[in-house]
Amino acid sequence: MSEISNCPVCQMDNTYFDGTMMICPDCSHEWTEDDNQEENNVPKDSNGAELMDGDSVTVIKDLKVRGSSMVIKRGTKVKSIRLTEDPEEVDCKIDGSSIVLKTCFLKK
Numbered sequence: 001m002s003e004i005s006n007c008p009v010c011q012m013d014n015t016y017f018d019g020t021m022m023i024c025p026d027c028s029h030e031w032t033e034d035d036n037q038e039e040n041n042v043p044k045d046s047n048g049a050e051l052m053d054g055d056s057v058t059v060i061k062d063l064k065v066r067g068s069s070m071v072i073k074r075g076t077k078v079k080s081i082r083l084t085e086d087p088e089e090v091d092c093k094i095d096g097s098s099i100v101l102k103t104c105f106l107k108k
Contacts, residue, residue, distance in 0.1 A: 005033075009048060010104050011088065043087040049108040051090065054080050057106040065099065072099075078106070 006013050007024035008031060015022055021030045029048070043051040046060055056079045063072040072094060078101070082091040089100050 009044065009046065011102075041087055043083055043090065043103050045106045045108050046104050047107050051081065051083065051103060051106075051108065053083050055108060057081055057090075057108055059101070059105060060107050061105050063101070063105060065097075070095075070097070072101075081106075 004015055004017060004022070007015050007022075007027060007029055009029040010024060010027040012024060012026045014026055015024045017023075021032055023030050027046075045051055045057060051057070056077060059072055059074055059076045059078065062074050064070075065072065076094065078092045078094060080092070084091055084100065088103055090103060090106070091098065091100050093099070
């Protein structure tokens with residue numbers, strides 16, 4: 001078996017192998033190593049729903065913006081997201097500012 005990877009949903013490293021599947025105790029996500037290889041290229045929200053350009057999402061946690069005193073409050077609706085080359089990040093505009101958000105803090 002190869003080295004245990006981070007959870008593809010929440011990116012936490014607290015994962016373990018139970019004999020047939022990989023399990024993340026933080027978000028209760030279960031996957032096989034083969035699933036992990038395929039899923040890495042598809043951007044997904046915190047619930048596992050696929051994200052596409054132009055989708056509207058909601059922030060699930062208060063987020064402090066680095067380098068600013070701005071805080072993005074839980075429940076903030078974000079319209080017209082743009083996918084980036086990294087499947088774990090999306091580009092969007094909040095209050096006129098262009099911001100990159102991690103997909104693990106969003107839900108469709």
